[in-house]
Amino acid sequence: MALAGQTLNIPVTIVMGVNTPAIKRDAVKARGAKVKLVGENYDAAAAHAAQLARERGLTLIPPFDHEDVIAGQGTIGMEILRQVRGPVGSIFVPVGGGGLIAGVASYVKALRPEIKIIGVEAEGSAGMTEALSAGRRIKLPAQTLDQFADGTAVRQVGAKPFNIARRLVDEMITVSIDEICAAIRDIFEDTRVISEPAGALAVAGLKKWVGQKPDGTEGQEIAVVSGANINFDRLRHISERTAFGAKTELLLGVTIPEKPGSFLAFCKTLGRQNITEFNYRYSGGGDAQVLVGIETGGSEDERRPLLNRLTKRYPVTELSDNELAVLHVRHMVGGRSPTLASESLYRVEFPERPGALLNFLEGLGGEHNITMFHYRNHGAAFGRVLIGLQGAEHQSKALARRLQSIGYRFWEESENPARDLFL
Missing domain, CATH: 3.40.50.1100 (Rossmann fold)
Known part of the structure; x- marks a missing residue:
């Protein structure tokens, strides 16, 4: 524009x-x-x-809910059909407000109706998926809208794109944050281009969809990469999560005896595996908790023997898909407080802007003692806080209402196994 x-x-x-x-x-x-x-x-x-x-008295040009905008975005479909040689099975398109997929579907289906049009959304902002399932446009709650793929984080798809999509889109698929991060790496390794999360949605969806087709697919599968607006600082967070999305790293919580030689014995059990991280802190008692990251080949055939070898000797908790462990615990392992009688744990997400953290603390009030606090800037559109509150377990409903009134997304993590092991 x-x-x-x-x-x-x-x-x-x-x-x-x-x-x-x-x-x-x-x-x-x-x-x-x-x-x-x-x-x-x-x-x-x-x-x-x-x-x-x-x-x-200005002319308003909407980003997706207008026929001319949809037609302009549809020229991507024209480019695809002109450039690709050979049979095409499916075209994967990222979906935010729906203008892009409506335009691509309109052009492609008019000329090649046999080609599937598959929309891809992030799991926490799947407005088109919800709308097509319900048969009407749905307005997603602002409080729970996931902003990771901020370029497509729209609460409600456009009316015109929805009417086109309900007729022409064959399928919708949603992908996780880790799958998006892995797709960003795939795009970089293949083209040396760094995509933003929303731009990598279609590649993540293509990978997931093809992985669910053990008998293979018909024709070429094409993904539309739609944007590269990403702050450099954000790449640190994306690179940390990429291995989990690609299933090439295991994050494990392992209990070993708290005695001389046990750490060496544990390392020998691991063998010659490539270790990506070790976190351990003496906390007294008969057992020690180790948080360990292990590089794997990505296949279940390689991961399963390793897990079997470890579980024969030690209690093991897999934490690769545990948001608390991936986002916070791996950066703050330090042992549990022996004098803390009671504690409730919450993970909170808020917009990354000046005053947002202060707004959260002021909204929380001063009646609870803060026993733990972890915040890390990821260079993203939102920040994440892990906060422990003493004496809050008897007021959980009232505290939940207060957190809801602040307007930020939050999750209670008091029963999370990663918390029990390390915090």
Whole structure:
């Protein structure tokens, strides 16, 4: 849009959320457009853009819910059919508001109706999946909307894209954060291009879909990579999660005897496996807890013998899919507090903007003693906090209501096995 305005010498104002990646804001400014940052999500930015258009008599160009926008995005389908040689089985398309998949489906189905159009969404922001399942547009709750793939994190798909998708889209598939991270790595290794999470959705969906087809597929499977607006700082978090999405790393909690020589014996049991991390802290008592990361080949044939070898000698808890362990515990192993009588644990997600952390603490109030606090900036649109509260177990319902009133996503982790082992 900024480039079009610059080319045609038309002033352009683009409204974005305050958590829009800096690389995207800077690119828009470099092409002569004015940037306004409003709100923490698409809905707030869209409402402000509509207000500006009314007040100033400007032309409002929506990002997806307009026939001309859908037609423009549909030229991607035209490019695919012109460039690809040989049979095509499916085209995988990332879905946010739905304009891209509506455009691609309209063009491709008109010329090649046998080609499947498969939409891909992040698990925590699957608006089109929900809408097609319900037969009507669904508005996802703002409080639970996952912002990891922020470029497609839209609460409600457009009316026009939905009406097209319900007729022409063959299938929808959702992918996890780890699967998205693994797809970003795959794209980089194949093309030396770094995609943003929303841009890698289709590749993640293609991998997952093909993995569910043991008899193979018919024709070429094509994925649309739709964006590369990613802050460099965010790559650290993505690279940490990539191995779990690709199933090439195991994260295990292992109980070993707290005595001389037991750590060496444990390492010998591991053999010549490539160790990605070790976390251990003496905490007294007869047993010690070790958090260990182990590189694997990604296949169950390699993972299962290793787990069998370990479980024959030690109690083992697999934590590779445990969000508490992956996001927080692996960075803060230090032993449990022997004097802490009671503690409730919560994992909280909030928009990464100035004042958000203070807003959370003020909303929480001062009646609970904070016994644990872990925060790590991932360079993403949202931040994550792990917080322990003393004496809160008797007021869990009231505390949950208070957390809900603050408006941030949260999960209680008091019964999480990673907490029991290491915190």
